[in-house]
Amino acid sequence: MDIMGELLASQSKKIITLNRGQQAEGTIVSITEKEITLDLGSKSEGVLQRREVETQELKLGDQLKVFISQTENESGQVVVSTTPQMRSSTSDRGGRGGRGIYWNKFIQAQSQKIKLKGTVLEVNKGGLIVEVDGARGFLPNSQVGFELLSKASKGLQDLVGQTLSITVIEIDQNDNRLIFSQRGQVSDEVKGKLKEFKTGDKAKGKIVAVLPFGLVVDINGSEGLVFISDVSWEKVEDLSTLYKVEDEVEVVVTGLDEELGRLSLSIKQLAEDPFTKLSEKFPADEVVKGEITGISEDGVSVKLDGAEGFLPSSKMDSDSKYEAGKSMSFLVDGVDTRKRRVTLAPFVTSTAGLI
Structure with missing residues (x-):
């Protein structure tokens, strides 16, 4: 056995049993361009797709809360996700593999780009848990649009229970995964306001909402989002300890997303990277x-x-x-x-x- 094998084998730990759908916390032991490997305390390590946490700054040793999607894949690893498995409040709906989900409804909505109405159930660092006709899916923060940001100005608590217009962008029946987006629902008026800005512009704005995944900033009637990873060069755990609604902040425009109707903003880009x-x-x-x-x-x-x-x-x-x-x-x-x-x-x- 080589030195690395001996090293890993020597690390004794209490083995736990994981079940599909269970929430678990793991320690990051490896980060590649496509995957993140987690020590879950089980006999096998967990593997997470990097794209699920693309807006978060993570490093080895960080703790991450995930949901078990598959207890063992073909490589013997535990497949995990930052989003819970899709589930329904009713049963006898989808037949085989559906777990009570109207899969055909969502497949048709995806293929025909039909807009659906969903209700926000929960907000976390990764995005929002949204319910559509009893089925729960996930709206990643990278797919959050102007509609949500405008409603976020009422505060995080008021955001839960809000009705949103969304589209389906990903379906995985085997893992009960349903991913939503708010792209392509922006009015010409909102797009017109966005064109007043360009990448690199510096501006002052007012914080209208402090969310787990970022700050919603109003700049002369246009909404922008500062992801938590763009707030500081150092890792920030809880934005509410640093900012509050009505705070004025200086930001730099790092991008314009017309499909989502929002500005991409950064605070940390205004300062030199201390590294x-x-x-x-x-x-x-x-x-x-x-x-x-x-x-x-x-x-x-x-x-x-x-x-x-x-x-x-x-x-x-x-x-x-x-x-x-x-x-x-x-x-x-x-x-x-x-x-x-x-x-x-x-x-x-x-x-x-x-x-």
Whole structure:
């Protein structure tokens, strides 16, 4: 067994049993362009499609709440989602695989682009849980349009129970998944107001709603959204601790979405990324000390002084013992500005085997 295999095998944990539809919390152990791997405390790791959390800034070691979509796929992994399985308040509706859902109704709505009326049941960091004719689906925050933002000005509590016009963009009968969108429902008047802005414009606006996934900002009658990941260069857990309705904020326009009728805004883009200067503290071959915060098949995550470090599995020292919580010395191998972390190499204190 190689060093990585021994390392992962040595991590003892209490095995739990997971059931389809169950909500669970996992620790991120691997992040790729397409998938995020989670330690769920079960015999198998969970795998989440990266696109489900595309608006969130996540890193190794972060905790993430998910729902179990499939207890085991063909690779032996647990398939998870940030959205709960679609379910219905009635039964005897869909027949095989339907779990009480009028699947044909939604399939027809998707193919013919029919607008449906839904009711907001819940709002979370990923978006909204919406009910249509007793069936629950998900409206991701990336698909939230002007209609919702205008209603959000009444406050988060008033948002629950609101009726929205939505379309179906994704159906998965096997996993009971139903994804909605508000695209393509914007009036010419709203589109006209959006054209008054261009990418790069700086403006001052007033916060009209603080949602789990972002800030709704009114700029001279046009609604814009600052995703939680665009508020600060540092990770923000709870926007309500930093902002409140009626606060004035300065923003920069990062995009115009005519199909959703909203401005894409950023607060953090107004300031220089602190990592740019911070990275100057970590020149190549510098010896640094850090605490191990996580271990995955890809390598070891390390907390450095003011930055995140990462030791790839391909560079791990076979004579060193890596454990979460352990402080160790490393060599700076380089700085990854895209991933905003310091790439590390082992700090070998002995010349044995090198000469």
